Amino acid sequence: MTPHPESVEPVVPDDAGGLDPEALEQVIAAPGERFRHDYLEIRDLRVVFDGFVAVDGVDLTVTRGDLRFLIGPNGAGKTTIVDAITGLAPATGSVQFGRVDLLGKPSHRIVRAGVGRTFQTASVFDELTVLQNLDIAAGAGRGPATMLRRRRGVPPEVEAALETVGLTKVRDLPAGILAHGQKQWLEIGMLLVQDARLLLLDEPVAGMSQAEREETGLLLQRIGEQRTVVVVEHDMEFLRAFAASVTVLHQGRVLSEGTVAEVQADPRVVEVYLGSGTHGRGRGTTAAAAAPAASTEVE
Amino acid sequence: MSAPGTTSAPAALWRRPAVRVWIGVAVAAVVLFGLAPAVLSDFRLNLLAKFLCLAMVAVGIGLAWGRGGMLVLGQGVFFGIGGYLMAMHMKLSDAGPGGVPDFMLLYGDGVVPGWWEPFRSPLVTVLAILVLPAGTAALLGLAVFRRRVRGAYFAILSQALAAAFAILLVGQQKVTGGTNGLNGFRSFFGYDLADPVNKRMLYFIAAGVLIAMVVVVRLLMVSRYGELLVAVRDQENRVRFLGYDPANVKVVAYAIAACFAGIGGALFAPVVGIISPADVGVIPSIGFLVGVAIGGRATLLGPVLGAVAVSWAETGLSEQFPSFWTYFQGALFILVVAFLPQGFASLGGLWRRRRAAGAAPGEPPTDPGPTGTAPGHATADDGAGTTTTDDARTAGRTA
Numbered sequence: 001m002t003p004h005p006e007s008v009e010p011v012v013p014d015d016a017g018g019l020d021p022e023a024l025e026q027v028i029a030a031p032g033e034r035f036r037h038d039y040l041e042i043r044d045l046r047v048v049f050d051g052f053v054a055v056d057g058v059d060l061t062v063t064r065g066d067l068r069f070l071i072g073p074n075g076a077g078k079t080t081i082v083d084a085i086t087g088l089a090p091a092t093g094s095v096q097f098g099r100v101d102l103l104g105k106p107s108h109r110i111v112r113a114g115v116g117r118t119f120q121t122a123s124v125f126d127e128l129t130v131l132q133n134l135d136i137a138a139g140a141g142r143g144p145a146t147m148l149r150r151r152r153g154v155p156p157e158v159e160a161a162l163e164t165v166g167l168t169k170v171r172d173l174p175a176g177i178l179a180h181g182q183k184q185w186l187e188i189g190m191l192l193v194q195d196a197r198l199l200l201l202d203e204p205v206a207g208m209s210q211a212e213r214e215e216t217g218l219l220l221q222r223i224g225e226q227r228t229v230v231v232v233e234h235d236m237e238f239l240r241a242f243a244a245s246v247t248v249l250h251q252g253r254v255l256s257e258g259t260v261a262e263v264q265a266d267p268r269v270v271e272v273y274l275g276s277g278t279h280g281r282g283r284g285t286t287a288a289a290a291a292p293a294a295s296t297e298v299e
Numbered sequence: 300m301s302a303p304g305t306t307s308a309p310a311a312l313w314r315r316p317a318v319r320v321w322i323g324v325a326v327a328a329v330v331l332f333g334l335a336p337a338v339l340s341d342f343r344l345n346l347l348a349k350f351l352c353l354a355m356v357a358v359g360i361g362l363a364w365g366r367g368g369m370l371v372l373g374q375g376v377f378f379g380i381g382g383y384l385m386a387m388h389m390k391l392s393d394a395g396p397g398g399v400p401d402f403m404l405l406y407g408d409g410v411v412p413g414w415w416e417p418f419r420s421p422l423v424t425v426l427a428i429l430v431l432p433a434g435t436a437a438l439l440g441l442a443v444f445r446r447r448v449r450g451a452y453f454a455i456l457s458q459a460l461a462a463a464f465a466i467l468l469v470g471q472q473k474v475t476g477g478t479n480g481l482n483g484f485r486s487f488f489g490y491d492l493a494d495p496v497n498k499r500m501l502y503f504i505a506a507g508v509l510i511a512m513v514v515v516v517r518l519l520m521v522s523r524y525g526e527l528l529v530a531v532r533d534q535e536n537r538v539r540f541l542g543y544d545p546a547n548v549k550v551v552a553y554a555i556a557a558c559f560a561g562i563g564g565a566l567f568a569p570v571v572g573i574i575s576p577a578d579v580g581v582i583p584s585i586g587f588l589v590g591v592a593i594g595g596r597a598t599l600l601g602p603v604l605g606a607v608a609v610s611w612a613e614t615g616l617s618e619q620f621p622s623f624w625t626y627f628q629g630a631l632f633i634l635v636v637a638f639l640p641q642g643f644a645s646l647g648g649l650w651r652r653r654r655a656a657g658a659a660p661g662e663p664p665t666d667p668g669p670t671g672t673a674p675g676h677a678t679a680d681d682g683a684g685t686t687t688t689d690d691a692r693t694a695g696r697t698a
Contacts, residue, residue, distance in 0.1 A: 086540060111542035123537045125530045132526045139523060140542030147524040194541055 019185065019215040023163030024222055027192050038098045038114070038197050038228050039063045040085075045093040047077070047084050047252075054080045055091070056252035067224035069239050070232045072249035073272065078232045079120065081249075082200045086110055086117050097198050097228075112140060116196025120203050122183035126176025130167050130186060133175050134158045137190035157193050164219070165189035180207040188219070198228045205238055217242035248272070320517060324510060331506040341495050348502035348570045350610040351509045353587065354603045355563030358512045359556030360591045361602030366520060367552040368532030370450070373457030374560045374587050376464045377432035379579030381561030383468075384431065386481035386568045387415055388424035393485045401483070407473035415474070421488055432561030433554040440553040444546035449535070458581055465580030480575025487569045505566050509603070512559055517599050519555070528552055560587075589628060593635045595644025605642060 040062040047055040055077040062068045070078045084091035087107040095102040100113045125133050135151055138158055154162075154171075162168045165185040170178065175186060184204055191199050204220070205213045213235070221242055223229055233239055239246065239260065246263045248256040256266040263269055312318050335347060356374050363369045390400035391411070396419075399409055417423045439460075443453060468475045475481070490497040519525050531538050531545045538545050568574040577583070587606070594605015609628070617624045639645055 088536075106544070107539045108542050108544045111540055117540055119537075123534055125533055125537070127529060127533060128526055133530075135523065136527055136530050136538070137541050139527070142523070147527070148519070148522050150518075150521050151523050151526075190541065 019166045019219050020163045026160040035064050041096045043094045047080050047089050047091045064228050067244040068230045069243040069246045076249040077252040114197035116191040117200040118187040124175040124186050129172050130175050131171040134193050138193040161189040161193045181212045200230050202232045327510050344502050348505045350607045351505040352563045352567040354606040356560040356587045357591045357602040357606035359559030362516050363552045363556035365596030367528050370454035372454045373461035373584050375461040375579040375584035377557040377560035378564035380432045381428050382564030382568045382574035384428050385565040386574045387418045389484040391419045402476050412474050428565045433558035436557030437554040440550035444549045461584040462581050465576040468576040482573035501570050595642025598644040601642050601644035
């Protein structure tokens with residue numbers, strides 16, 4: 001509601017530390033067997049808002065162990081597809097994950113089927129501490145008896161997630177005063193503790209420094225080896241470095257799909273992206289300031 | 300200036316939450332059970348009992364509105380259900396076994412309607428008071444929150460309900476007493492209400508119940524549920540994408556608030572001696588809210604103290620300057636909303652921050668260089684300079 005006046009001074013330590021890949025191993029130590037049937041299968045997905053066709057018959061298959069990037073100009077329908085999968089936008093067609101039909105289910109049930117997502121603007125609970133944020137994310141399956149009691153200690157999965165996203169030192173600070181990149185990491189941590197098997201990340205590295213992007217990319221790659229990860233991203237450099245496969249969307253349709261190299265060589269993709277096939281040199285620094293409005297970002 | 304480094308034994312004890320609760324309960328008990336009966340006349344004590352009943356509603360509003368973000372503008376409904384249930388039982392027991400309450404002989408056909416009959420039993424009455432308001436709120440809440448009605452729409456809806464409830468009561472004069480409501484109670488579960496000792500006992504019951512309610516809310520606030528409720532208040536959609544149904548989370552707080560309001564109403568009727576549509580309609584429903592807003596809706600004690608203070612001021616000022624109170628209440632409400640949106644309770648946080656800010660520059664004036672990072676390091680290791688961390692933490696918890 002109202003921003004409370006008590007958190008005016010950002011007291012985040014500078015040496016809050018980066019991500020901890022070793023701790024991630026602990027998080028994803030769970031047997032891979034559990035994920036065997038996990039794959040996302042979207043068939044003929046259509047999303048229409050008041051006559052405007054935002055997504056027009058999209059087919060998409062993402063298997064476990066893939067790190068799929070969704071790219072496309074603004075308005076191509078990337079975020080809308082994520083919204084449709086998670087029940088936020090009404091859609092027709094079929095969306096299956098791990099043999100479970102997702103379309104038509106309320107959002108919280110879709111989440112319980114193993115689907116987790118983040119939002120373009122990091123949305124964490126500002127007034128709650130980092131620890132409380134993660135604890136809530138871990139607790140969707142808790143019974144009333146546990147809910148009505150005070151949290152004692154730190155649950156092990158939360159501890160491991162804190163380590164993984166490098167927020168152990170700031171765990172007792174309100175999440176609202178975290179730096180932007182830390183909030184994004186907190187969101188990834190929340191996905192880990194909620195044990196999402198399909199992770200849908202909407203611009204996870206927006207506003208991060210180059211070093212932070214690097215760390216985040218490696219983290220996502222490692223998670224992607226075990227789980228199904230879909231990333232919506234504008235930042236082409238990030239994509240080139242970490243994408244296992246790419247789906248290019250244009251005006252609500254799939255324009256091209258394949259590895260980074262295949263997609264880059266696709267003449268249709270080149271045409272949509274202002275016809276310039278050359279990768280602009282020296283864009284690294286501008287990309288660091290990638291914002292949702294980065295429509296000028298050209299491949 | 301208190302040095303943050305010195306941690307004396309009482310201070311360390313004070314930091315333990317359970318100890319703080321018990322100290323708070325002890326202080327409240329001394330004030331309500333010892334001090335108030337000693338210094339107040341029977342008349343004033345009875346007035347205080349009435350305010351405590353209103354404060355029970357406020358405690359619930361603090362939970363539902365302050366922590367849960369539901370602007371409950373119709374708590375009069377649940378207050379009324381509780382009050383009328385208790386009043387019905389008292390009228391029936393005054394009339395004796397098989398007897399007919401006086402007003403029914405006056406306005407009606409002298410036959411007790413079937414749905415009145417169960418409330419001859421004290422047990423049924425008490426159970427109904429505990430269950431009916433909460434149950435009504437749960438059903439209503441499920442219907443409303445599932446459809447994602449919230450914010451101003453929810454407020455208007457709940458207020459309309461209070462208006463409708465009052466109109467219904469006025470219209471059914473034969474069975475509800477109409478505008479006059481139910482009054483003239485002579486006994487409360489067999490105890491003569493004319494006896495000052497029993498009046499005093501009613502006050503003690505109200506005080507005990509109120510303290511219990513505050514403790515319950517305190518336990519809820521620090522529980523995992525309490526954290527989740529704040530999360531729902533601030534980002535309902537985000538909670539949904541963590542696998543929770545926010546409607547269920549809100550319904551619990553709403554039902555508890557309704558239950559508290561019902562109990563408050565049930566004690567209000569014997570304490571004041573009347574329950575009428577004027578106590579349950581739109582105006583009293585807003586009145587409940589004013590005290591909560593002024594006291595500080597998101598804090599534990601703000602709603603209670605605010606409600607009691609506003610009621611006390613209302614009585615005091617009305618005695619001094621009749622018909623002046625409404626203006627005063629309006630002005631106070633405007634001033635608080637404009638300058639202290641979190642209520643008077645936020646003054647406490649303000650004062651604490653002043654103190655912390657005043658202490659910080661006074662400490663080591665040696666190197667002005669890393670002023671930005673110094674407090675950060677202190678909070679990170681959570682050791683020496685705990686003032687900032689504590690503030691940040693309490694801010695997250697209370698604001």
